Amino acid sequence: MKSLAELQAIRERAKANLDLRKENPNAARVLVGMATCGIAAGARPVLNAFTEEIAKRGLTDSVTVTQTGCIGICQYEPVVEIEVPGEEKVTYVKMTPEKAVKVVNDHLVNKNVVTEYTIGANTK
Amino acid sequence: MRELSLNVMDVAQNSVRAKASIVKITVIESDKDDTLSITIEDDGCGMTEEQVNQVIDPFFTTRTTRKVGLGVPLFKLSAEQTGGSFDIKSKVNEGTTTKASYVKSHVDMTPLGDINSTIEILIRCNPDIDFVFTHTTDKGSFTLDTRELKEVLGDVSLDTPDVLEWIKQYLEEQTQIILGGV
Numbered sequence: 060m061k062s063l064a065e066l067q068a069i070r071e072r073a074k075a076n077l078d079l080r081k082e083n084p085n086a087a088r089v090l091v092g093m094a095t096c097g098i099a100a101g102a103r104p105v106l107n108a109f110t111e112e113i114a115k116r117g118l119t120d121s122v123t124v125t126q127t128g129c130i131g132i133c134q135y136e137p138v139v140e141i142e143v144p145g146e147e148k149v150t151y152v153k154m155t156p157e158k159a160v161k162v163v164n165d166h167l168v169n170k171n172v173v174t175e176y177t178i179g180a181n182t183k
Numbered sequence: 184m185r186e187l188s189l190n191v192m193d194v195a196q197n198s199v200r201a202k203a204s205i206v207k208i209t210v211i212e213s214d215k216d217d218t219l220s221i222t223i224e225d226d227g228c229g230m231t232e233e234q235v236n237q238v239i240d241p242f243f244t245t246r247t248t249r250k251v252g253l254g255v256p257l258f259k260l261s262a263e264q265t266g267g268s269f270d271i272k273s274k275v276n277e278g279t280t281t282k283a284s285y286v287k288s289h290v291d292m293t294p295l296g297d298i299n300s301t302i303e304i305l306i307r308c309n310p311d312i313d314f315v316f317t318h319t320t321d322k323g324s325f326t327l328d329t330r331e332l333k334e335v336l337g338d339v340s341l342d343t344p345d346v347l348e349w350i351k352q353y354l355e356e357q358t359q360i361i362l363g364g365v
Contacts, residue, residue: 060356065349066332066335066346070335073343073345093304095252095253095257098189098193103189103192103304114344124307126196128196
């Protein structure tokens with residue numbers, strides 16, 4: 060059974076890493092579109108896949124996952140934007156949990172944009 | 184929307200945008216009474232009576248203000264198509280309460296779905312807002328109140344990975360108790 064005492068222990072552990080997390084100016088940001096259009100298109104499993112894969116890869120201190128609103132391209136939802144400081148923002152469209160795993164590994168770990176999933180490759 | 188929990192995630196974000204400091208999400212279901220109700224209550228900026236009438240009309244609202252669209256109408260539809268009811272009460276500067284009531288056994292009932300995932304994502308993405316989630320069934324009830332967690336955590340944020348994992352497991356355990364009745 061999860062108890063508040065356990066949470067206390069997490070606090071003690073997390074305190075040590077607090078400064079590291081808060082003051083990481085090089086943190087990348089993963090923005091998942093979670094307005095009505097995004098949610099209806101399946102953004103929630105995509106967001107969950109990102110957070111799980113990022114945790115698995117030990118990137119939680121250098122990548123934050125958060126939600127954003129509708130950016131006006133509802134027909135391409137689920138849309139995910141990735142911002143890496145010093146680099147141009149990349150917009151991925153029609154995302155799935157499987158694609159999310161690949162984006163984490165190729166883009167965030169190995170620094171190779173997955174071009175075939177970007178909006179540029181999906182508009183004609 | 185394939186699950187009601189997705190409607191909740193959508194509509195709860197209206198509370199976030201309304202600059203709420205606390206959002207209370209309450210799910211009460213009963214097989215005995217054949218009902219399910221979802222209440223989302225916030226202390227955000229609220230709406231005027233006129234605005235309340237607008238948000239439930241998808242066409243009128245999308246053309247006048249761009250802030251509102253299909254979120255509330257879809258939530259309303261999900262309740263009314265089961266023979267249930269839908270209600271929004273709002274007061275400027277005090278907050279908004281949205282309540283959807285369902286007839287559980289109706290053929291057009293949408294499953295509640297993974298409500299815990301909705302709550303976890305809301306906390307993860309809005310660690311500065313307090314969430315109070317209560318889920319009640321015929322077999323019992325539990326509440327997750329982030330204010331209580333914050334008291335224990337002090338300056339450690341709710342979006343710390345270990346804390347989110349704790350929240351996830353807590354929700355899972357409690358849900359099993361009130362659904363499974365072991």
